[in-house]
Amino acid sequence: MSLFRPVRRARPRGPAAAALLAGTLIAALLSPATHAAANPAGAAPAAADPPLTTPWTSQVSARNALPEYPRPQLTRDRWQNLNGSWQFAEATAGQAPPVGQNLAERVLVPYPIESALSGIKRHVDHMWYRRTFAVPPSWHGDRLLLHFQAVDYHTTVYVNGVRVATHTGGYDAFTADVTDAVRGTRPQELVVGVDDPTDIGTQALGKQRAPGDGIFYTPSSGIWQTVWMEPVTAAHVERVDTTPGLAAKDLRLTVHAAGAQAGTVEATAYAGRRKVGRVTGAAGTELRLHIAKPHLWTPDDPYLYTLKVRLRNGHGPADEVGSYFGMRSISLGKGPDGKVRMLLNGTFTMQVGTLDQGFWPDGIYTAPTDAALRFDLQAHKRLGFNMVRKHVKVEPDRWYYWADRLGLLVWQDMPATYAGHSPSAATKTQFETELHALVDQHRSHPSIVVWVPFNEGWGEYEPGRISAAIKSWDPSRLVNADSGVNCCDSLPDNGEGDIRDDHTYVGPGTPIQQGVRASVDGEYGGLGLKVDGHMYDPAHGFAYEMEPDAATLTRRYTELQNRLLQVEKGCGLSASVYTQITDVENELNGIYTYDRKVLKPGADEVRKANLALIKASGSVGQGGGGSFPPGTPGLDGVAFYPLDEGTGTVAKDTAGSRDATLVNGPAWTTGHSGSALQFNGSNQFADTGAAILDTTGNYSVSAWVKLDRRGSFATAVSQDGDTNSAFYLQYSGADDRFAFSFAGVRALAPAAPQTGQWYHLTGVRDAATGTLTLYVNGEKAGTASACLGDPSTGHTVIGRGKYGGNQVDFWPGALDQVHVFDRALSADDVAALYRSGK
Template identity: 35%
Template sequence: MTQQTSRSEYPRPQFVRENWMNLNGEWEFDFDDDNLGESAAWYTDHAFTRKIQVPFCYESKLSGIGEPGFHDVVWYRKTLSIPGEYRGKRLLLHFGAVDYEAKVWVNGRLVAAHEGGHTPFLADITDAVIVGGDNSIVVKAADYSRDVTLPRGKQYWKEQSAGIFYTRTTGIWQSVWLEPVEPAHIRRIRLTPDIDRNDIDLEVFTAGFKPNQSMMVRAKITFQGEFISEDTFSIGQESVSRTIRLEDFNDHGLGRWWTPEKPHLYDLELSLLVDGVVTDTVKSYFGMRKVSIEDGVLLLNNRPYTMRMVLDQGYFPDGLLTAPSDDDLRRDIELTKEMGFNGARKHQKVEDPRYLYWADRLGLLVWGEMANAYQFSETYVGRFTREWLQTVERDYNHPCIVAWVPINESWGVPNILVDKRQQQHALSMYHLTKSLDPMRLVISNDGWELVKTDLISIHDYEWRREVLNERYSDKEKALTARPANRWLLVPGFEYEGQPILLTEFGGISFRKSDWEGWGYSGAADEGDFMRRLTDIMEPVHKSPVLQGFCYTQLTDVEQEINGLLTYDRKPKLPLETIRKIVTGIG
C-alpha cells in the first residue's frame, strides 16, 4: 500500500517490502527556540502554528518554510489513520535520517530516541497505536548549530554560508514510512560476494524467533529474469549464515561481474517460513565484484583499473541535502557518467540510499565518506564512532561502494600530526572499518596526514601544468611534494607501496549562472575554462605514478562556483568536450 506524495519512491531499495505506507508530505511544525516543548509536553498537546513538507528540512525552499537561521530545536506532528488490515501486525515506523538527535512519541508514548544525523532508525509502535483510528506521531529534533565537535559535514556553524561551508540541515531530511510485518520477520541482511570462489555469503537476521517453532529462510536468486538457484535453510537462533555457490559463473565468468561499464546485478528474494508458512518476503539484489591491491596495483575484479572520479557534495538548490526527486539523484549519476567519470567521492555526506541504488543500477564506483566534525573531543569520538558503525552497516550491501573514507583532511583531528590521541583515533577508525568490512579499501584520512591506509590519497589544487607534470613524474616526487604545505604521512607511518591517487584537484571557478562565488583558480570564459581544465587533466593522464583521480567538483554549491555543472545542473562546457578531457581520449 502506497500513497503518492513527496519523494514517493520506496526509500530502502536493497530491502524492499511490497506493503508499506509513505508518511512524507505535509506535517505540522514549530520552532522551539527556548527548548521548552518537552517540559511542556508538546508530544501530548500543542497548537502547532506551521506546516512543513517532509522530508525537506525547514532551511530548504521545498519544505515550504525556507528560513536559514538558527533554530536548533524543532517539532513535527502528523495525524495518521492505521488501516484495519494492519491489525495483528507489528508496525515499524522508519526514519531515513533526522539531523541530529531525535525523539519520537506516538499517542503521547515515547517510542524511539536516536543520535546521528545521517543514519536510519526505526520504532516498533505496535503497542502505542490505535488500529482503525487516528494516531498522533510527534517528533522532536535537536541540532546544535554552533557545536564544531558534531559530525556535521559541510553544514556551517555560522548563519551565512561562506567558503567551503553551506546552509545547515536541521530535522527530518530523508523519508519517513510505516511497514506492517508479522511478529516473525526479517530484520536485515548482509551480502558478501566472492568472485574468486564464485559464491555469495548471505547472513539473515530475524526478529520474533521462538525456540518451539520451525523457522526457515528460502533464498531465490535470479539474473536478468533467469533462474539461478533456490535454497532453503533452517534458523537456529535469530540469525543464519549460508554460502551460496553461483554455478552460472562457470559458464559466464566475466560477463556477470559488476563493473561501471557493465553493472550486472543478481536479484535476490528472501522468504521467512514459520512452521511452513511464509511470514515475510523481502526483495534485494547484489553485484559480484572485488576491489583489491596486488603488488601496489589497484584492481577491480582482479584487473588493473583506473578510478576516474568526481567530488560530489550532494547538495541541491531547493532541497539542500535532500534531492527534490528520485529522478534528480539518477540524473546526477547519468551526468557524471556522460562526462567520462566512472566514480564519485560523496564528500562529507552519507548519501541517500536511493543514490546508491542508482549507482548500483547504472554503474558508478562510490567512495563512502562520513560527515566529519571539525574539532576533536572525547564527546566527538563517541558520537563519530557510533554513527560510522551505523553507516557501514546501512551501506554494506551496495556493490557500488568500493572504499570507505571515515576522515577527510584531518577534520575532527586537526592536530593529528603531533597529537598521539588523534593519531590513535584515525588509526582506530581504519582498523574498526576493516573489522566490519574486510572486502573494501579504507583511507584513514583522505588528503594528507595519513596513518595506516590502503591508498595514498593526495589533495593538490596546483593549477600550473608544468608544476603538475614535474610533481607527478615519479613516485618520490609525488610522495614528498607536500601540497597545501601538509605532510602526506604522519611521521612514524611509512609508505608501504600503496597505490597513489590524486583525490582532490581542479576546482576551477567559472561563473555561468547568477551565482556569485569562488574557486581555486578562475576562468574568464569557456575557452579559458577548457584550457585550464586541459592543463590540469593532461598531467594526471600522463603520470606514471597516479592510479586514479577525483576532480573537484561535479556541481557548483551555493557560493562555490567550481563545478563542471552549475548548481542547477547545466554543463559549463558541452558534455562530450568534458568527457574527452576527463578520459584523455579524443
C-alpha cells in the first residue's frame, strides 16, 4: 500500500493537438537539454563533505547536474531536464502530499539522499520532493511526458495536485503522461513521494544496506537518475526493440507505439551518412530490416549503425525518433578444442572482465558526471579488458551507451533480494516484474551478452523457471542462472541456464567445462592494497589477500592471470571476472582506489596479462590440451615403500631410488602385511626427499591406512607445493570420509570409516578428463572434477599434508605399502593392486 494519500483530482484539460517533432542524431546525446527547466526551489542545497572526493566532485552544481540526454536509444530533439535543486522533506505515514507548501530542505536531484552530492547525506525511509517547472510555449498542443529514469523504491507523482503515476521498483524507468494535469502557462507544481524500506523489506536492492558494512554498502534512496520531460505527438513511439540476426543479415525490429491502433512504421538504417537498409510495416509487429553486408560489432571494432524511425497513424503528424544498433551474435558452440564455449559472432573469444559494482564515494549509486560514468569503462579498455560484469546493480542508460560505443561486453546482473529461498508469492511477482523490466529496457544494447538473475543464491528461487522465463523474453542472449553456483547460499546446481559459474577466492577457480553449458570464473581475485589518503575508512579496510606494495600486487595479479591462461586452455573456460575494478567503501581489492585517483597495479603488466588471455582464444586445443605420456607400466609404480624394515630411520624405495627419511620418530608397528609405520598425528611423517610426480599430468598414489581417531583432517600421502599440497590422499574431517583431494576439491567416499581397521586407498588423477577418483578397497568410491593440477616441486611425503604454507593434517594411525605411479591407473589396475595385497 502506498504511504501517500492522493488529494482531490484537478479538472483535466481537453485533448491536445499534435505537432511535428524533428528527428535527432546520435550527436544530440552529448548535448544538454535544449530548454533549461524553471527551478524555483530557491537556494541550491548546501554541499556536504563526502568521505572521499573524486576528480569530478567539484564539477557538480545545481546548474549542471547530469545535463546529458538520458535515453540514448530513443532520442528526440525537444526535451527538458528537471535535474537540479528541489525542495525536500521527510514524510510520515498517511501524510497528504504537500501541494502548495514549501519544503524546508533543499536536495540536488538526481543524487540519492544518502550521498554527499545530494546535500542531504542521511538515510530517510519516507520522503517528499517538490519543485515547479515551466512548459515551453512551443510545446503547446503536444502531449507532455514526464520521465523518471530510476527512483528507489515506491514512488507516487503529483502534478498540480493530480496523482499522475505510481511506480514500484528501484532500477527501471517509468513515464507519466501529464498533459491533462498541466494548467495554463503558469509554473506547474511537481511533487514526488518516495517510500524506500531498503533492507527491512523484501525488495530487490542489490548490495544496499543501512548502514553499509563489509561487502554491503551505503544505501541509495529516492531519485537517483535523471528526471526529464518531452513533448510528443498523440501517436508516438514508446520503445524500439532491436535484435541483430547475422545468419539472415537483418535486424529484427519492433516499434512499440502509444496512441495509435494501426500506426505504420518506417525504419531506415545508416552506416555513417550512407543509407544501408529500410523497412516499413505495422507498429507492434516484428519487422526485418535487411543489411546486405553487416559490419560486425566487436570489442575491438564496436561499430554502430544509426537508426531513424518514423511513426504515422494517418490522423496527424508523424513521430520521428533516433536510435542506433550493433550487429553481433552471442551463442554457445564448440570451440577449437571441441569444448562448449561462449561464441561472439560465431567465434570463441575469451571474455576477460572485472566485477563492476558502480558505487561512488560522493554520489553512491549515481556517478557525479557523465565523464565519471564513462571513466570506469574507459579504464577497462585501457587495461586490456573486453568485458565487465555489472554486479547486482542497474546503471543509467548512458552507461550502456558508453559500453556500446567503447566496445565492452556486459554481463548484467539483476539486483538481489534477500528474501531467502522461499519468498512469498507477492515478492516473486514483484521481483519478476522488475526483472522483466530490466530485460525490456536494455534488450537493444549490443554490449549486453549475458543476463544474470541470481548471485550466490541471494534470494534465489526456482532458477530453472526464471532462466526459462528470461529466455522467453529474450532468446538472443545467454543466461547465467546463478553466478557462483558453487558457493554460499546457492541452491543445488541442476544444470539451469547456459553457464556454470564458479566463484573461488583468491582462486582462480578451475571449473571444467562439462555437458552443454559454458564454464566461467564469475568471481576470483580480490587482491588488495592500502593507499594512504585514498581509503574510505582506513581502520576497517580489508581484501581477500592484502599485498604490501604495488609491485607485489602487480606480480600477484600477473600470476593469477597466467594461471587463468592454463584454466582457459585446459579446462575449457570461456570467461573470467576479476574482483574488482575499484575499491568500494571498505573493500580495498580494487584495481583503482574508490576515488578513482590511483591505479594500484602496473598498467602495462595488467594489460599484457589480460590481452594474453584474449589472444589465446584462437589457440586453445593446439598442442597440450589432453595428450599425456603413458607412464611407467606395472603395479610397483615409480616409487614403492613396502615399509617392511621394522626398524631404523629410513623406509626403502624398492621401485626407485628415493628412500624416505623418517621425521620426528614415527614408530614401527605390525602392518597389513609385514611391518608398517605408526604416526602420532601431531608432527611425524616420512620425507622422500624429492618431487616424485609431475602433478600437472596423470598420476596415482595408494596406501593401506588405519586410523586411530577421526574428526580432524589427516593425510596419508601428498606432495608439497609452494603454499598447499598438490594433492591429498586423506581422511577429510569436514566430511568424516576418506577423500582424494586438491585444495578445495574432494572426491569423497560414500560412508565414514571405522577406527582400528585397515583400508586400501587409491587416488587417481586423470588430467585428460580433468577428474580425481578415489578407490576404497579396490572399488570406485567417489569422483570430482578438477581440470588442472597444481605444479609442484616440493617433496612427496607420507603422513602429512601442507596447507597455507604450513605442515598440517598429520596422520593419527598406521600406514603401509605406499605406491606412487606416474600414470592414471585404470579401475582394473586398482582392483588388481588391492587383490595383490602390496
